[in-house]
Amino acid sequence: MDTATLIARESFVERGARERVAGLLDAGTMRELLDPFERLRSPWLAEQDIVTQADDGVVIARGAIAGTAVVCCAVEPAFQGGAIGEVGGAKIAGALELALEDAEAGRPVVPVLLLETGGVRLQEANCGLAAIAEIHAAIAALRAHVPVVGVVAGPVGCFGGMSIAAGLCSQLIATREARLGLNGPQVIEQEAGVDEFDSRDRPMIWSLTGGEQRRATGLVDTLCADDAQAIAAEVAAAVAAGPEDPARVADVDAALARLARIDGDRRAEAEWVRDAFQTPTDDGSDS
Amino acid sequence: MTQRNWTTRRDDKRARMAAAEAWLDGKVLERDRVGDALQALIRSGDRVIAEGNNQKQADFLSRALAELDPDQVHDLHMIQPSVGRPEHLAVFEKGIAKKLDFAFSGTQSHRIGQLMMDGTIEVGAIHTYIELYARLFVDLIPKVVLAAAFKADRAGNLYTGPSTEDTPALVEAAAFSGGIVIAQANEIVDDVSQLDRVDIPGSWVDVVVEADKPFYIEPLFTRDPRHITPVQIFMAMMALKGIYAEHGVTSLNHGIGFNTAAIELLLPTYGEKLGLRGKIATNWVLNPHPTLIPAIESGWVETVHCFGTELGMEHYVAARPDVFFTGADGSLRSNRAFCQLAGHYAADMFIGSTLQMDADGNSSTVTTSRVSGFGGAPNLGCDARGRRHATPAWANLAPEGDPLARGRKLVVQMVETFQAGLTPTFVDTLDAVAVAEKAGLDIAPVMVYGDDTTHLLTEEGLAYLYKAGSPAERRAMIAAVAGVTPLGLSADATTTQRLREEDKVRMPEDLGVSRTEATRSQLAASSIADLVDWSGGLYAPPPRFRSW
Numbered sequence: 001m002d003t004a005t006l007i008a009r010e011s012f013v014e015r016g017a018r019e020r021v022a023g024l025l026d027a028g029t030m031r032e033l034l035d036p037f038e039r040l041r042s043p044w045l046a047e048q049d050i051v052t053q054a055d056d057g058v059v060i061a062r063g064a065i066a067g068t069a070v071v072c073c074a075v076e077p078a079f080q081g082g083a084i085g086e087v088g089g090a091k092i093a094g095a096l097e098l099a100l101e102d103a104e105a106g107r108p109v110v111p112v113l114l115l116e117t118g119g120v121r122l123q124e125a126n127c128g129l130a131a132i133a134e135i136h137a138a139i140a141a142l143r144a145h146v147p148v149v150g151v152v153a154g155p156v157g158c159f160g161g162m163s164i165a166a167g168l169c170s171q172l173i174a175t176r177e178a179r180l181g182l183n184g185p186q187v188i189e190q191e192a193g194v195d196e197f198d199s200r201d202r203p204m205i206w207s208l209t210g211g212e213q214r215r216a217t218g219l220v221d222t223l224c225a226d227d228a229q230a231i232a233a234e235v236a237a238a239v240a241a242g243p244e245d246p247a248r249v250a251d252v253d254a255a256l257a258r259l260a261r262i263d264g265d266r267r268a269e270a271e272w273v274r275d276a277f278q279t280p281t282d283d284g285s286d287s
Numbered sequence: 288m289t290q291r292n293w294t295t296r297r298d299d300k301r302a303r304m305a306a307a308e309a310w311l312d313g314k315v316l317e318r319d320r321v322g323d324a325l326q327a328l329i330r331s332g333d334r335v336i337a338e339g340n341n342q343k344q345a346d347f348l349s350r351a352l353a354e355l356d357p358d359q360v361h362d363l364h365m366i367q368p369s370v371g372r373p374e375h376l377a378v379f380e381k382g383i384a385k386k387l388d389f390a391f392s393g394t395q396s397h398r399i400g401q402l403m404m405d406g407t408i409e410v411g412a413i414h415t416y417i418e419l420y421a422r423l424f425v426d427l428i429p430k431v432v433l434a435a436a437f438k439a440d441r442a443g444n445l446y447t448g449p450s451t452e453d454t455p456a457l458v459e460a461a462a463f464s465g466g467i468v469i470a471q472a473n474e475i476v477d478d479v480s481q482l483d484r485v486d487i488p489g490s491w492v493d494v495v496v497e498a499d500k501p502f503y504i505e506p507l508f509t510r511d512p513r514h515i516t517p518v519q520i521f522m523a524m525m526a527l528k529g530i531y532a533e534h535g536v537t538s539l540n541h542g543i544g545f546n547t548a549a550i551e552l553l554l555p556t557y558g559e560k561l562g563l564r565g566k567i568a569t570n571w572v573l574n575p576h577p578t579l580i581p582a583i584e585s586g587w588v589e590t591v592h593c594f595g596t597e598l599g600m601e602h603y604v605a606a607r608p609d610v611f612f613t614g615a616d617g618s619l620r621s622n623r624a625f626c627q628l629a630g631h632y633a634a635d636m637f638i639g640s641t642l643q644m645d646a647d648g649n650s651s652t653v654t655t656s657r658v659s660g661f662g663g664a665p666n667l668g669c670d671a672r673g674r675r676h677a678t679p680a681w682a683n684l685a686p687e688g689d690p691l692a693r694g695r696k697l698v699v700q701m702v703e704t705f706q707a708g709l710t711p712t713f714v715d716t717l718d719a720v721a722v723a724e725k726a727g728l729d730i731a732p733v734m735v736y737g738d739d740t741t742h743l744l745t746e747e748g749l750a751y752l753y754k755a756g757s758p759a760e761r762r763a764m765i766a767a768v769a770g771v772t773p774l775g776l777s778a779d780a781t782t783t784q785r786l787r788e789e790d791k792v793r794m795p796e797d798l799g800v801s802r803t804e805a806t807r808s809q810l811a812a813s814s815i816a817d818l819v820d821w822s823g824g825l826y827a828p829p830p831r832f833r834s835w
Binding site for chain 2: 001003006007010011013014015155176177200201202203206210211212226
């Protein structure tokens with residue numbers, strides 16, 4: 001890359017949630033729902049002496065991408081590490097449920113989820129988890145009607161229950177710095193021991209949960225540079241692609257076959273995990 | 288009349304070398320006999336340099352030193368530019384060494400503080416680097432130097448390459464004063480033709496030994512752009528407008544913090560917008576900071592002379608010989624002594640950070656729990672009163688109307704008004720004063736004195752301290768930019784207003800810098816991965832900095 005390109009390149013990751021959404025939508029079409037002036041704050045954080053935010057760290061906006069109606073749900077990574085609480089979770093779940101009603105009524109609206117989250121907000125525990133479950137259900141139902149597009153871009157990554165939401169998307173876009181996993185490195189180290197997983201061994205962590213590995217194992221559909229324009233182009237392509245039929249995650253047999261190929265006693269290493277995740281082709285041999 | 292013996296030092300060296308002869312093949316020492324050899328070559332009370340540089344550490348030899356029998360060898364006087372390894376302090380705890388003269392303690396700063404307070408270490412002085420080297424030729428002449436090299440040949444020639452750092456200064460002091468030079472090398476080759484180049488001639492070196500593992504090297508100067516905050520970017524914008532552009536600073540040294548990393552990363556973006564390329568920041572005395580890559584690649588930087596190297600920058604530096612000082616083999620040649628001299632005499636500006644500053648502008652990184660030493664900061668961060676050449680930035684600080692007026696080096700302290708944990712940066716009395724008392728130091732370890740500080744930049748504003756008409760006005764100028772710290776709250780609003788009108792203090796709005804503009808999107812690179820992209824894949828960051 002020449003220096004002019006490098007200077008012109010605008011990072012997607014460096015943008016806040018609202019700015020990320022604005023950059024994806026056609027000019028002049030952004031309309032925020034439940035914006036900060038509605039002052040929908042977390043009732044739980046204040047009780048724990050934690051500063052709240054007027055949008056609870058989630059931005060919901062309607063608009064269009066290349067003329068197609070979309071609803072963007074963006075998690076703000078700078079607030080509470082993007083963790084999902086009751087209010088923010090309900091904003092996403094509600095937006096997806098409204099999109100489902102529209103889709104069923106023949107007015108398709110494509111959901112675009114910008115996920116940058118450590119998962120449920122621990123301070124809100126079950127209230128956040130309940131919202132995440134609603135998000136899962138809504139994504140699964142929506143997939144029959146419209147593509148559900150997910151983006152995991154920044155170093156916060158996407159973990160916990162929200163990693164399941166990412167997995168349920170019909171199209172998932174990630175950068176190489178993004179990580180995707182059910183449990184974060186510290187949690188795995190704490191549960192399984194440092195010999196199994198050293199949470200300070202950064203190359204090892206990214207080799208297993210980073211964007212490149214997740215692309216190679218089929219859990220991410222598109223690997224993209226941290227470039228606001230490039231990511232917008234990938235999102236637009238995914239929005240235009242139409243619903244996924246049949247849905248990838250609906251193929252339970254393939255997932256079970258993959259699981260069967262994993263030796264649980266063996267310490268995970270990038271190379272053999274990639275091999276085990278190869279999708280068998282029709283004739284039964286590994287592709 | 289009895290004839291005086293003029294060769295006592297040389298004779299003593301001969302006797303010691305003879306005592307170690309059994310384990311030497313020429314100059315090459317068997318690795319397993321390093322303890323026996325050190326026991327024969329080092330005597331109680333000797334002045335010993337264990338090469339602890341900022342980065343490169345003679346760790347194999349210092350581990351062997353720490354294994355000596357304190358009944359046989361004790362009361363050593365250690366001289367170390369940097370005390371960076373646990374074994375450097377073990378020699379004191381075991382009673383092998385008693386006295387220490389040093390410049391920087393880095394990662395050992397907490398422990399060294401404790402050992403000073405409890406009397407285990409008797410500290411001669413905490414120096415600035417070239418001050419310590421200078422004393423090696425006057426009143427701290429070493430008897431033994433334990434040095435480190437990448438490679439040595441059997442004749443004692445050393446290849447120290449990108450990590451040459453302090454080696455020439457330390458070795459020279461012993462090699463020409465009847466001292467003994469012992470070098471560890473990662474690899475010993477048969478012939479000089481197998482060395483990439485010769486950094487230290489073999490005739491200066493008495494013993495070479497192949498280390499059990501490569502010497503330890505610490506990536507001290509890598510700052511991950513991910514951790515640069517908008518406040519730091521805001522201050523960097525003020526610095527570029529109010530200092531770099533204001534005075535036309537072309538030659539400079541940057542401290543190692545995130546503040547100055549932000550400036551490096553703003554040159555190709557914000558600096559370019561201000562039209563400053565080619566007008567400022569062209570010639571540097573600096574370690575090869577990865578965050579300087581975008582400025583180099585976009586044509587801002589003409590030259591960089593380096594104190595030491597930085598892990599991961601080897602290939603990048605080798606591929607940019609027009610910018611960096613490199614040998615015939617292509618690799619970097621660093622040299623801390625020359626680089627510090629350059630920073631003292633030839634740089635227009637030093638800009639760095641500190642942990643504490645008092646109302647008079649004196650600053651120190653020594654706090655009660657931490658004695659980190661100074662490294663090169665006092666020498667870089669002071670006016671060079673022996674300087675006799677003018678540059679536009681230097682001359683710009685001269686008072687007007689005096690035919691004998693001379694300019695000044697810009698010494699800039701760039702600090703946020705509060706440190707982590709809401710500790711105010713501005714204090715009534717530096718912790719250094721109490722530390723000096725407790726540790727029995729002759730002088731309080733002040734890093735940069737207030738009267739050397741020409742500019743103070745905080746997130747509140749920029750005080751042009753060199754314009755102060757009196758010590759009282761200087762204090763008022765410091766208070767004016769000290770924010771809501773107790774010192775800042777003591778500032779008188781009317782006085783501050785007058786200082787602004789007299790252009791002695793400028794607030795962000797006076798500089799035309801807006802807080803809302805100060806976003807991370809201004810950075811030419813926002814992650815280590817971006818720096819790799821900027822380097823065309825030549826920069827190879829150490830694993831701990833990778834996030835992909």
